Amino acid sequence: MVRAEIQADSRNGHLLIRPQRSFSWRQNMLFLALIGGIYLATSVLLTVQGFWPVIPWAILDLALLFTCLYLIARAGSRREVIYLSDEEVRVERGRLKAETTLSAPRAQVYCLVRGEMRGKSAAFSVFLRLGRTTTEVGAALGPVEREQLLVALKGLLPVHEYRMR
Numbered sequence: 560m561v562r563a564e565i566q567a568d569s570r571n572g573h574l575l576i577r578p579q580r581s582f583s584w585r586q587n588m589l590f591l592a593l594i595g596g597i598y599l600a601t602s603v604l605l606t607v608q609g610f611w612p613v614i615p616w617a618i619l620d621l622a623l624l625f626t627c628l629y630l631i632a633r634a635g636s637r638r639e640v641i642y643l644s645d646e647e648v649r650v651e652r653g654r655l656k657a658e659t660t661l662s663a664p665r666a667q668v669y670c671l672v673r674g675e676m677r678g679k680s681a682a683f684s685v686f687l688r689l690g691r692t693t694t695e696v697g698a699a700l701g702p703v704e705r706e707q708l709l710v711a712l713k714g715l716l717p718v719h720e721y722r723m724r
Contacts (some may be wrong), residue, residue, distance in 0.1 A: 560575075560576075560577045560578070560579055560608075560704065561574065561575070561576055561697070561700070561704055561707045561708045561711060562574070562575040563575075563711045565643075565714075565715065569645070570581075570643065570714070570715050571643055571644050571645060572643055573640055573641060573642045573643065574640070574641040574643075574708070574711055575638065575639075575640055576639040576640070576641070576696060576697050576708060577637075577638045577639075578634070578635055578637070578699040578700060579704070580632075580635040580636075582630050582632070583632075585609065587628045587629075587632055587722070590628070591621070591624060591625055591628060592667065593715075594621065594624065595621055598600055598617040598620070598621060599617075601613070601617075602614045602617045614675070615621070623625075632656070632674070634699070636654045636655075637652070637699065638652070638653065638654070639651070639652050639655070639696055639697070640657075641663070641696065643715055643716075644663065644665070645665065646665060646670070647662050647663065647664055647665055648662065648663060648664075648665050648668040648687070648689065648716070649662040650662070650687060650689065650694060650696065661689050661692055662689065662695055663689035663692070664690070664692035665688045667688075667689070668687060668688065668689055668690075668716055669688050669716055669717040669718070669719060670685065670686070670687055670688070670712045670713075670716045670717065670718045670719070671685075671686040671687075671688055671693070671718075671719050671720075671721065672684070672685055672686075672709060672718060672719070672720040672721065673686065673721050674720065674721065682702065683705065684698070684705075685697050685705060685708055685709055685712070687716075
């Protein structure tokens with residue numbers, strides 16, 4: 560998801576970049592509880608019939624599912640915010656608060672778009688050149704959202720495109 564809040568009278572504001580999430584953390588836990596209930600019912604039924612080794616495997620399977628859901632939810636909560644002012648451009652990354660921050664004077668910032676062929680389809684990556692530092696923005700976005708990010712950045716910063724074959 561790309562959300563741009565730019566002031567109408569100037570080119571100042573911010574861009575919020577977040578990957579689309581399918582489930583919230585609460586929904587993930589409800590899903591895990593549903594699967595756990597099904598595992599509990601089948602494990603008890605099979606244990607009564609004498610197949611007791613089912614229980615450790617069900618617990619191991621639930622632990623693996625919890626780990627995967629946790630990692631996906633953690634990756635889905637990452638966000639990037641690009642702040643644009645007359646003086647500087649700042650890129651902040653993090654989950655709940657800014658964990659990393661890059662900034663440079665606005666005159667030294669431009670956008671690089673590197674296109675390439677992936678299989679039979681064309682794909683591109685968006686980079687911001689902040690002074691001497693280059694950083695990719697919107698890496699977790701899909702192609703449609705990355706196109707929205709590029710459209711938003713084209714009105715705010717100079718854009719240089721490179722197409723690779």
